[in-house]
Amino acid sequence: MNFDLTDEQLEIRRMVKEYSEEVLKPLAVELDEENRFPTETIPQLAELGLMGIAYPEEDGGVGADAITEAIAVEEITRACAATGSILTAHYLGIDSLYLGCTSREQRDKFLVPGCRGNYLFAFGLTEPSGGTDVNSMKTTAVQDGDDWVINGSKVFITNAKYADIIVVYAKTDLSKGAHGISAFIVEKGTPGLVYGAGDDKMGIRGARTHELFFENLRVPKENMIGEPHSAFKLAMQVVDRGRIGIAAMAVGLSQAALDETLNYSKERIAFDQPINQFQGLQWMIAEMATDVEMSRLYTYFAASLKDKKGYRLSREAAISKLFTAEASNRVVNKAVQIHGGYGYMKDYVVERLYRDQRILEIFEGTSQVQKMVIASHVIPRD
Secondary structure (H helix, E strand, O other): OOOOOOHHHHHHHHHHHHHHHHHHHHHHHHHHHHOOOOHHHHHHHHHOOHHHOOOOHHHOOOOOOHHHHHHHHHHHHHHOHHHHHHHHHHHHHHHHHHHHOOOHHHHHHHHHHHHHOOOOEEEEOOEOOEOOOHHHOOOEEEEEOOEEEEEEEEEEEEOHHHOOEEEEEEEOOHHHHHHHEEEEEEEOOOOOEEEEEEOOOOOOOOOOEEEEEEEEEEEEHHHEEOOOOOHHHHHHHHHHHHHHHHHHHHHHHHHHHHHHHHHHHHHOEEOOEEHHHOHHHHHHHHHHHHHHHHHHHHHHHHHHHHOOOOOOOHHHHHHHHHHHHHHHHHHHHHHHHHHHHHHHOOOOHHHHHHHHHHHHHOOOOOHHHHHHHHHHHHOOOO
């Protein structure tokens, strides 16, 4: 299915797929085994224009549309889910500035080099007390002269230790709850920024996550994004857009599992014939292909809405994230089952895909959270 893609989108798919298969796919095994962040690939992603592919040229981006970005994330994740996660986390930080920044000077100083790939971004929202429940945020920022002083912590922050810029969300007016939150640009090396031990995760191990601590960390007032106490809506917009990025990751990972299964089932001989000739397995493969194609179709549809100015896409973003994440679970389960005992072995790609997939139903809001969001849009209110 080509979703009537343009020649430009098809060419970008070809370029990203070629790079991913040549560089990222063999690297994925190493990153998983060594629990290592791929610092060497960030400049390569920048050179390909992937660090800001769907952002305007005046902001340092390539100026492509959101479907093109989804295609790029899909193809990267198809080869290496960890790199797909690194890139989508970067986009979350970039989106915070792109959507919330009102100062041209601030955009030129931070957003432009971020979109060009000179800066790697991270998104600092989730805390030990909760991620989706933003109202429970404990990190605070208090104004002191021309600075804001931040204290608190964040958890599970992808790219954190390697990021040049971390967009940190903190409560600046405790009386307003979630509506008293502001967003700040925190530069690497700022005194008071402390990294915790890196997490030892089940999957996407190359996408290193760290806990962050802010100990009387000072940022100048010009590093606030937008107006004080106005970042709750911004965070929700960023998360909505980020869910489409996770959906694109799910499409790529599902496609990878289907690819591996097609190859294995053709080569594996049982009862004197390839196992793909048995009807039971054919039906499983047909179900996998259906999940992949339907996931891709809706993800591209949801991505297209990102380019509609003023459109609030929380419903479609939640649907795409829920369906594709759970579809990818079905796909990788079938992939391992069709591989039989070999699917349980680390020598086979599907073993890693099985572990990498699990986070897709958790980050950027669990499947249960997506259902809450969808229900709030489809159930009539009194």
